Amino acid sequence: TNLSTLSTVATIPTPATKNPGFLSIDPSGKYAYLTGLNTYNISVISLSTFTVVSVLKVAYDPSYVAFSPNGTLAISISAGCPGGIxxxxxxxxxSVLNKVITNISNSYLSNPGMAAFSTNGTCLVVTSPSNKNLVLFNATSMKYVQKITSYFHPESISFLLNSNMFYATGYKCSGVATG
Structure with missing residues (x-):
């Protein structure tokens, strides 16, 4: 939608993600990643041609995509597995080649919620609301670093610009955690 004219610019068919979930724009502004609920797919859409340029097959149902600040890496959060597992x-x-690199498993990730990269791109923090964890990864190696156990179920996370400080919010609480 064009905010100046409040009109629709294009309607983009995305058959691989017929049940659209979240839409994330890469840092360059060239591509949109659209998750498909119950499809195991992410449609990569060119924002200059308004066409699907790639369909990424992921291991589980994608719910959210986070990008590294330099735009070379993206993380898809798996919402769940078949049968409620x-x-x-x-x-x-x-995210430069629009290709899946690997799936990363970690026992501290229990139905991950959202993810955010530090502003310098060195750290990835993933919320895990089911077990009250914030899970930290080295964003270069994607190796597990540590977990931070919260007093609430962290759902959303965001880093303060030009800082290693992040804020997480969640449910069943009335506060904000910082790390």
Whole structure:
């Protein structure tokens, strides 16, 4: 939608993600990643041609995509598995080539909620509301660093610009955690 004219610019068919979930724009502004609920797919859409340029097949139902600040890496959060089985995975994506690199499993990730990269791109924090964890990864190696156990179920996370400080919010609480 064009905010100046309040008109629709394009309607983009996305058959691989017929049940659209979250839409994330990469830092370059060239691509949109659209998750498909119950599809195991992410449609990569060119924002200059308004066409699907790639469909990424991920291990589980994707619910959210976070991008590294430099735009070379994306993380897809797995919402769940067939039959209600709890997901313990995130998917690492090369967002320059629009290709899945690998699935990352970690027992501290119990139906991951959202993810955010530190502003310098060195750290990835993933919320795990089911078990009250914030799970930290080295964003270069994607190796597990540590978990931070919260007093609430962390759902959303965001880093303060130009800082290593992040804020997480969640449910069943009335506060904000910082790390």
């Amino acid at each position: 709890i997901s313990h995975q995130i998917t690492e994506i090369n």
